[in-house]
Amino acid sequence: MQTKADSHWVSYPRFLARALWSATDGGVTFYAWMTGLTAIALVGAHAWATQVAQGMALTGMSDHVSWGLYIANFTFVVGLAAGGVMMVIPAYLYRDHDMHDVVIVGELLAIAALIMALLFVVVDLGRPDRFWHLIPLIGRFHWPISMLTWDVVVLNGYLLINLHICGYLVYMRYLGRTPDPRWYVPFVMISIAWAISVHTVTAFLYGGLGGRPFWNTALLAPRFLASAFVTGPAFLVLLLQIVRRVTTFRVPESPIRTLIAVMRVTVLVNLFMVFAEVFTAFYTGGAHATAARYLYFGMHGATGLVPWIWSAVALNLFGAVVLLVPALTRRTALLDVALVGIFVGVWIEKGMGLIIPGFIPSTLHEIVEYVPSLIEWRVTAGIWALGLMVLTIALKVALPWMQTAPAHSHDG
Amino acid sequence: MSESQDFVSRRTMLKTAGATLGAAAFARALAPVAEVVEELGAEEFLQKHYREMTPAELEVVLRRIEADALENYGAEVHVRDVRPREGVQFGYALNLSVCIGCRRCADACHRENNHDRRTNQSYIRVLEMQQGSFDMEHGDATYDHAVPQPGKYYMPVQCQQCDNPPCVDVCPVEATWKERDGIVVVDYDWCIGCRYCEAACPYHARRFNWEAPEIPAEEVNPDQAYLSNRIRPQGVMEKCTFCLHRTREGRLPACLEACPTGARVFGNLLDPSSEIRWVLANKRVFVLKEELGTRPRFFYFFDE
Ligand code: SF4
Numbered sequence: 001m002q003t004k005a006d007s008h009w010v011s012y013p014r015f016l017a018r019a020l021w022s023a024t025d026g027g028v029t030f031y032a033w034m035t036g037l038t039a040i041a042l043v044g045a046h047a048w049a050t051q052v053a054q055g056m057a058l059t060g061m062s063d064h065v066s067w068g069l070y071i072a073n074f075t076f077v078v079g080l081a082a083g084g085v086m087m088v089i090p091a092y093l094y095r096d097h098d099m100h101d102v103v104i105v106g107e108l109l110a111i112a113a114l115i116m117a118l119l120f121v122v123v124d125l126g127r128p129d130r131f132w133h134l135i136p137l138i139g140r141f142h143w144p145i146s147m148l149t150w151d152v153v154v155l156n157g158y159l160l161i162n163l164h165i166c167g168y169l170v171y172m173r174y175l176g177r178t179p180d181p182r183w184y185v186p187f188v189m190i191s192i193a194w195a196i197s198v199h200t201v202t203a204f205l206y207g208g209l210g211g212r213p214f215w216n217t218a219l220l221a222p223r224f225l226a227s228a229f230v231t232g233p234a235f236l237v238l239l240l241q242i243v244r245r246v247t248t249f250r251v252p253e254s255p256i257r258t259l260i261a262v263m264r265v266t267v268l269v270n271l272f273m274v275f276a277e278v279f280t281a282f283y284t285g286g287a288h289a290t291a292a293r294y295l296y297f298g299m300h301g302a303t304g305l306v307p308w309i310w311s312a313v314a315l316n317l318f319g320a321v322v323l324l325v326p327a328l329t330r331r332t333a334l335l336d337v338a339l340v341g342i343f344v345g346v347w348i349e350k351g352m353g354l355i356i357p358g359f360i361p362s363t364l365h366e367i368v369e370y371v372p373s374l375i376e377w378r379v380t381a382g383i384w385a386l387g388l389m390v391l392t393i394a395l396k397v398a399l400p401w402m403q404t405a406p407a408h409s410h411d412g
Numbered sequence: 413m414s415e416s417q418d419f420v421s422r423r424t425m426l427k428t429a430g431a432t433l434g435a436a437a438f439a440r441a442l443a444p445v446a447e448v449v450e451e452l453g454a455e456e457f458l459q460k461h462y463r464e465m466t467p468a469e470l471e472v473v474l475r476r477i478e479a480d481a482l483e484n485y486g487a488e489v490h491v492r493d494v495r496p497r498e499g500v501q502f503g504y505a506l507n508l509s510v511c512i513g514c515r516r517c518a519d520a521c522h523r524e525n526n527h528d529r530r531t532n533q534s535y536i537r538v539l540e541m542q543q544g545s546f547d548m549e550h551g552d553a554t555y556d557h558a559v560p561q562p563g564k565y566y567m568p569v570q571c572q573q574c575d576n577p578p579c580v581d582v583c584p585v586e587a588t589w590k591e592r593d594g595i596v597v598v599d600y601d602w603c604i605g606c607r608y609c610e611a612a613c614p615y616h617a618r619r620f621n622w623e624a625p626e627i628p629a630e631e632v633n634p635d636q637a638y639l640s641n642r643i644r645p646q647g648v649m650e651k652c653t654f655c656l657h658r659t660r661e662g663r664l665p666a667c668l669e670a671c672p673t674g675a676r677v678f679g680n681l682l683d684p685s686s687e688i689r690w691v692l693a694n695k696r697v698f699v700l701k702e703e704l705g706t707r708p709r710f711f712y713f714f715d716e
């Protein structure tokens with residue numbers, strides 16, 4: 001029924017060109033922001049290139065601690081991607097209309113976080129040139145036995161789902177049409193289940209290793225989800241406030257309130273699970289608790305993670321207190337500080353605090369510590385910068401169009 | 413109207429310039445990678461998995477590896493493809509009563525397997541253990557005093573060639589697998605270097621090439637096999653292979669030959685007259701971390 005004029009062959013390339021134009025158009029602040037991010041990304045790219053050329057000996061990792069800052073960040077950003085879904089659930093399952101208007105922000109966050117997650121895996125490979133060995137059918141995909149192959153499937157799948165939803169909604173707005181729910185609502189429902197599976201599979205990556213008692217616990221997957229549902233909303237609330245300041249996009253108040261309400265619960269659940277694990281480890285003691293002892297108190301003079309984890313505990317507790325006292329939550333500045341604190345706290349707890357003690361003591365009970373090298377910090381900063389660039393551009397393209405649409409025309 | 417068009421085209425120009433600049437800067441930043449890619453060569457890049465290569469294809473690869481060794485290390489080497497033999501299942505046993513912790517085995521492994529000289533790498537770690545304790549937490553693998561010390565005993569640990577190897581399960585690209593004779597191997601030209609297997613191994617048996625190994629030409633062991641002691645590329649995983657280039661041809665592992673006390677026993681588990689079968693039948697034998705269900709083929713025993 002399509003006339004020649006609105007054939008997708010014509011309008012889609014136009015849409016892309018238009019998107020490219022608006023993605024690169026902005027004021028001085030925008031250019032300064034993007035230039036700054038580009039600079040950091042460049043430093044990271046160069047650091048990674050050097051690492052590929054000279055070998056991973058440039059990192060702080062060793063045969064004892066074979067995963068470090070990269071996989072720590074990978075784990076965290078997968079959580080961030082899964083946490084993005086916390087806007088989708090109220091919007092589509094509970095038909096929260098105000099949430100509907102901003103839900104795309106959560107999906108765009110998921111896209112940026114997933115790209116970062118995939119990059120963190122790539123920079124951790126000793127032989128990135130052999131990446132194609134991992135492609136199903138062309139390489140030798142060890143599915144379903146290897147948990148890493150499951151992770152490849154769920155991460156890329158989640159990325160595709162979110163790209164489809166966002167791309168479709170924005171394109172329809174560009175065309176000035178009402179999005180057809182049949183083309184996105186089923187995918188939104190899938191994305192909810194998928195978000196949970198993404199983080200569960202990532203937890204199983206570690207939880208399935210019998211030789212690493214620190215990870216070999218059934219609580220790992222639930223803990224991952226709880227913390228994801230803390231960081232996702234925390235980031236989104238901060239992001240929505242920024243969007244409100246620097247764009248003309250209308251951000252209603254109620255989605256922010258809903259996200260904070262969600263966090264009130266998840267922050268407690270997360271803390272409770274940490275506490276349950278600490279109790280099991282320290283009350284019984286013995287060999288299974290050695291990694292936890294190293295993490296929280298250090299061991300035989302090795303105390304590398306102690307300051308990290310206690311700052312994480314402090315930040316999380318502080319954040320929890322602010323969130324749980326309604327009077328404090330209403331003070332925007334304090335709330336923002338608390339959200340940043342929680343974000344950083346979980347970044348430590350789900351990153352360095354989770355990955356590194358899995359290797360210390362080693363399986364032969366040797367204590368070899370790990371400190372990330374400058375190269376690793378540079379690469380990590382570069383990927384974060386790139387992730388923020390992706391997020392900025394995505395928001396820049398999507399938001400103006402999302403706003404032009406008549407309100408609630410896309411009831412799910 | 414024309415003014416605004418002017419504005420648009422000027423903007424476009426600026427944007428294009430910006431994008432070009434950014435892209436160029438990224439290309440510059442990534443320059444070190446380009447050098448590596450140049451060195452790599454299409455043939456190596458497209459090389460198939462060991463188990464998918466025809467004998468002719470494998471032949472080409474073996475010669476290329478020899479040429480690489482000559483070019484990069486100045487060493488004339490011979491690289492073979494040694495397959496498992498029918499009716500052979502390898503097993504290893506170690507007598508903790510007589511091991512004195514001298515680490516000659518570790519040193520022999522270092523030389524036999526062309527390990528990096530700078531890091532003094534070896535597939536074997538020897539733990540100095542407290543008498544009367546089995547707790548590895550009280551062991552020490554980095555001692556540097558005269559041995560044996562009173563009140564201590566010594567426990568060398570290397571790949572246990574598990575019958576249910578977690579390292580093989582986790583590998584996302586099947587770069588590591590268990591051979592018919594029970595030896596767990598790595599295709600060094602297929603491994604992507606994710607180090608998941610290193611995290612999965614409960615015996616700290618795997619080693620990663622954090623950089624290309626350094627070995628003086630005159631110290632390179634020229635007797636090499638594709639799946640065992642050839643010089644490994646940078647960025648890939650490696651491990652003990654029970655010296656398959658020797659043992660599959662009826663010789664003994666280098667670590668066993670080097671042991672001055674005769675603590676080590678190696679052989680075919682399917683041969684009822686082998687020494688290893690005698691040990692398994694007559695000694696009190698145990699395996700490490702039995703509770704993990706890895707089913708090691710490496711056994712420990714005491715004389716009494
Ligand atoms: S000891 Fe480690 S490397 Fe060897 S087979 Fe078992 S799990 Fe794999």
Ligand code: SF4
Nearest residue numbers: 583603604606607609
């Ligand atoms: S490091 Fe190599 S052998 Fe080990 S799991 Fe990764 S790809 Fe497989």
